[in-house]
Amino acid sequence: MTTLRAVIRARVSADFLLDVDLAVEPGITMLFGASGSGKTTVLRCLAGLRTPESGRITIGDRVLFAADTGVDVPPQQRNVGYVFQQLALFPHLTVEQNIHYGLSALDQDTRRARSREIAASFRIEPLLQRRPDQLSGGERQRAALARSLVTNPQVLLLDEPLSALDHASQSRIIEDLRNWNAARGIPILYVTHSHREVFALGARVIVLERGTVLADGLPEHVLEAPEQESLARLTGHENVLDAVVESIRPDAATMQCRLSRSDVELEVPRAKGEPGSSVRIAIRAGDILLATEPPRGISARNVIAGTIGALRREGATVILQVDTGVPFEVHVTPGASESLGLAVGRPVWLVIKTHSCRTVV
Amino acid sequence: MDWQAIGLSVRLATLVCAILLILGLPIAYWLTFSRRRWTFLVESVVALPLVLPPTVLGFYVLMAIGARSPVxxxxxxxxGHGLAFTFEGLVLASILYSLPFAVQPIAAAFSQVDVSLLEASALLGSSRWRTFTRVLAPLSLQGIITGAVLSFAHTLGEFGVVLMVGGNLPGVTRTVSIAIYDQVQGFDYAAANATALLLLVFSFAVLSVVYGLTRKPWSVTRS
Incomplete structure (x- = not known):
């Protein structure tokens, strides 16, 4: 089993230094971060398309880059598969010629056999004689994967390759990729900025922000229970609120907090902090329920009265600003917004479960 | 009609066009992909013939290849013989004079090729040379053909530089444009007209064939 290890320091711009230390085990690891976090720079350094200022990159025992000994294996010899965001299929060649491109050292028969085998793995046999511009989006992704993997790379790097596809096509392609990798077990680093993709595809996630690794581990640990405020915002916790711990209920493993500069109280899961200390509470805008009458007889511990301050629609989401003394962002569906007759100025009640609240630092 | 001059011009243009392709491709490659800060200086030198009067260029070439110069x-x-007022001297001068017409369309075509295609080729194990022959050149074919045709046509019609460097020696340096000039000077308008018309029709035909084969300016790109 080979592991990709990389310590990379690279100056991206005057005020942006990429400084990461990664270990990518066999299987799919997601490299997650907002745009501008340095994800693509990491991939380019790993592939040899960019030389880091310092660091060390190894696959198993093989050294690809070592600043101290001056080793810098050129991209041609790294044996790294790379699927670009725009795929970079050669437009003047057929799918088969694209797949053969990386096999020029082999004889005709071996090449044919290898390309037929990979075409079967990625279900593109009927497309071999077509040009890239005659393929659908999903077919192009499959062709690009096949072209990279037919060379039997030691590592596969994917730069947001599936972000343009619908979820169903994405998961079918990933399923084929997993099957292909089941026998080989190479490390696959998959760059994405979508936390939905992280949950759908990855066994492990590395979170990158402003050029440093913020967290890594299992998606459900790292992204569902973020420990840092920046991570909380990155993972869709739109509300990050300052609060002070009022009291602690050890028996219920909860604590009562009052939001700063307001009378609003929230019950949140017990975390570090004594009464009187400050905490920050992160809540996903989509986890907040909205009622147009005071709700009664419900299990949720937090019911907060407020008024709708602003309302706008973005795609399939209606985004509300609710003023309760502190502003809350709440997301509802357009259908819910219509049937409740939500409008600016309307009084509403926010319902928040205790376990929808995360304390972050 | 001065068939000797026409033959000489075609021979000169073909030779210059071939040499310019060999020289122009690496120069265009270097200009497109070099990250050196002084690339623009080379670019300016290559483009000089576009703005320089042919007599100025011809004068310096004559100085550079004259019997007293090192070259x-x-x-x-x-x-065993000098370079000035010879066919070889004419070839050298024409190469310099037509250089931008070969280099600029090729460099423009190179810079239009998506860099990630070249990176993908490298990551699939291809050397720079193979990337050039298999990806960059095929995708720049239109620019390369345009560069070749323009340098051919430009050499065919040049006048000032030829006069300065080559003079007017029948069968050696007397090109078709100089023949026309001579015919007009001798009030032989009929011959001048015939030669000029031939050059016009030939130039138009070559350009039409090339553009017809390589360009689809009105076609809609399929996505």
Whole structure:
């Protein structure tokens, strides 16, 4: 089993230094971060398309880059598969010629056999004689994967390759990729900025922000229970609120907090902090329920009265600003917004479960 | 009609066009992909013939290849005769004069090729040379053909530089444009007209064939 290890320091711009230390085990690891976090720079350094200022990159025992000994294996010899965001299929060649491109050292028969085998793995046999511009989006992704993997790379790097596809096509392609990798077990680093993709595809996630690794581990640990405020915002916790711990209920493993500069109280899961200390509470805008009458007889511990301050629609989401003394962002569906007759100025009640609240630092 | 001059011009243009392709491709490659800060200086030198009067260029080439210059002396040492007022001298001057017409369309075509295609080729194990022959050149074919045709046509029609460097020696340096000039000077308008018309029709035909084969300006790109 080979592991990709990389310590990379690279100056991206005057005020942006990429400084990461990664270990990518066999299987799919997601490299997650907002745009501008340095994800693509990491991939380019790993592939040899960019030389880091310092660091060390190894696959198993093989050294690809070592600043101290001056080793810098050129991209041609790294044996790294790379699927670009725009795929970079050669437009003047057929799918088969694209797949053969990386096999020029082999004889005709071996090449044919290898390309037929990979075409079967990625279900593109009927497309071999077509040009890239005659393929659908999903077919192009499959062709690009096949072209990279037919060379039997030691590592596969994917730069947001599936972000343009619908979820169903994405998961079918990933399923084929997993099957292909089941026998080989190479490390696959998959760059994405979508936390939905992280949950759908990855066994492990590395979170990158402003050029440093913020967290890594299992998606459900790292992204569902973020420990840092920046991570909380990155993972869709739109509300990050300052609060002070009022009291602690050890028996219920909860604590009562009052939001700063307001009378609003929230019950949140017990975390570090004594009464009187400050905490920050992160809540996903989509986890907040909205009622147009005071709700009664419900299990949720937090019911907060407020008024709708602003309302706008973005795609399939209606985004509300609710003023309760502190502003809350709440997301509802357009259908819910219509049937409740939500409008600016309307009084509403926010319902928040205790376990929808995360304390972050 | 001065068939000798026409033959000489075609021979000159073909030779210059071939040499310019060999020289122009690496120069265009270097200009497109070099990250050196002084690339623009080379770019300016290459483009000079576009703005320089042909007589100025011709004058300096004549100085550079004359019997008293190092180049002229070296050439005389190797070949036994001077370079000025010879066909070889004309070839050299024409290469310099038509250089931008070969380099600029090729460099423009190179810079239009998506860099990630070249990176993908490298990551699939291809050397720079293979990336050039298999990806960059095929995708820049239109620019390369345009560069070749323009340098051919430009050499075919040049006048000032030829006059300065080559003079007017029948069968050696008397090109078709100089023949036309001579015919007009001798009030032989009929002959001048015939030669000029031939050049016009030929140039138009070559350009039409090339553009017809390589360009689809009105076609809609399929996505």
């Amino acid at each position: 002229g002396r070296a050439w005389e040492h190797w070949t």
